[in-house]
Amino acid sequence: xxxxxxxxxxxxTICLVLAASAQSRPLSSILKSLHILGNSQxxxxxxxxxxxxxxxxxxxIISDVMGKTQxxxxxxxxxxDIDSVADRLxxxxxxxxxxxxxxxAMKGLSRKPWEDPKEYxxxxxxxxxxxxxxxxxHRNMRRFVEAHIVATSPWREHEKVETLAGNTVWxxxxxxxxxxxxxxxxxxxxxxxxxxxxxxxxxDVINYQ
Ligand SMILES: *[C@@H]1O[C@H](CO)[C@@H](O)[C@H](O)[C@H]1NC(C)=O
Numbered sequence: 553x554x555x556x557x558x559x560x561x562x563x564x565t566i567c568l569v570l571a572a573s574a575q576s577r578p579l580s581s582i583l584k585s586l587h588i589l590g591n592s593q594x595x596x597x598x599x600x601x602x603x604x605x606x607x608x609x610x611x612x613i614i615s616d617v618m619g620k621t622q623x624x625x626x627x628x629x630x631x632x633d634i635d636s637v638a639d640r641l642x643x644x645x646x647x648x649x650x651x652x653x654x655x656x657a658m659k660g661l662s663r664k665p666w667e668d669p670k671e672y673x674x675x676x677x678x679x680x681x682x683x684x685x686x687x688x689x690h691r692n693m694r695r696f697v698e699a700h701i702v703a704t705s706p707w708r709e710h711e712k713v714e715t716l717a718g719n720t721v722w723x724x725x726x727x728x729x730x731x732x733x734x735x736x737x738x739x740x741x742x743x744x745x746x747x748x749x750x751x752x753x754x755x756d757v758i759n760y761q
Contacts (some may be wrong), residue, residue: 611747614650615642621743624652624753627700634697637716648749649702651732653757654740661757665696699760705749721758735759
């Protein structure tokens with residue numbers, strides 16, 4: 553548990569909730585501010601962000617490389633805001649395959665990742681206001697991010713695996729390209745292969761509800 557997350561998260565949640573009500577503010581700018589919050593507040597509490605002295609080789613892990621790929625910056629920022637995911641990617645003893653939707657996929661979402669149409673239906677416009685609303689937004693955001701983290705690496709073709717959110721996914725190779733199932737989601741590239749797993753870049757998001 554990183555103590556700084558406890559301080560950061562409430563602020564981030566408030567941003568989310570404000571964002572949910574301030575419809576005019578584009579998702580990308582909200583996510584960008586979340587990303588900045590994360591960067592300014594936790595770099596030194598995360599050992600992987602502290603440069604190793606020359607000559608000391610430490611195993612590179614997912615949390616070291618996630619932030620380096622600009623095309624997945626929005627999703628990477630979210631992984632740092634969710635304790636369970638940040639801790640997992642920072643744990644050298646637990647492998648994962650991160651299925652990171654690229655920035656275009658994140659900006660193209662038809663609703664924000666913390667919004668659930670069923671909750672708007674049952675609770676109305678105030679679904680994400682107040683303490684209960686914040687909790688709901690947090691839970692939904694966590695489910696979204698966890699649905700993109702496969703708890704297995706290496707991951708073999710056709711092997712059905714669970715994500716941290718509990719949904720089952722697998723992949724096939726079609727015309728030389730990896731495609732995540734269900735949903736036929738194209739894997740654009742494998743950004744990194746490191747000690748505790750791999751980071752894949754997806755053209756779209758995993759169906760997360
Ligand atoms: C974790 O990933 C590393 C690097 O690919 C691999 O050598 C190791 O066998 C994996 N461990 C498990 C338990 O899958």
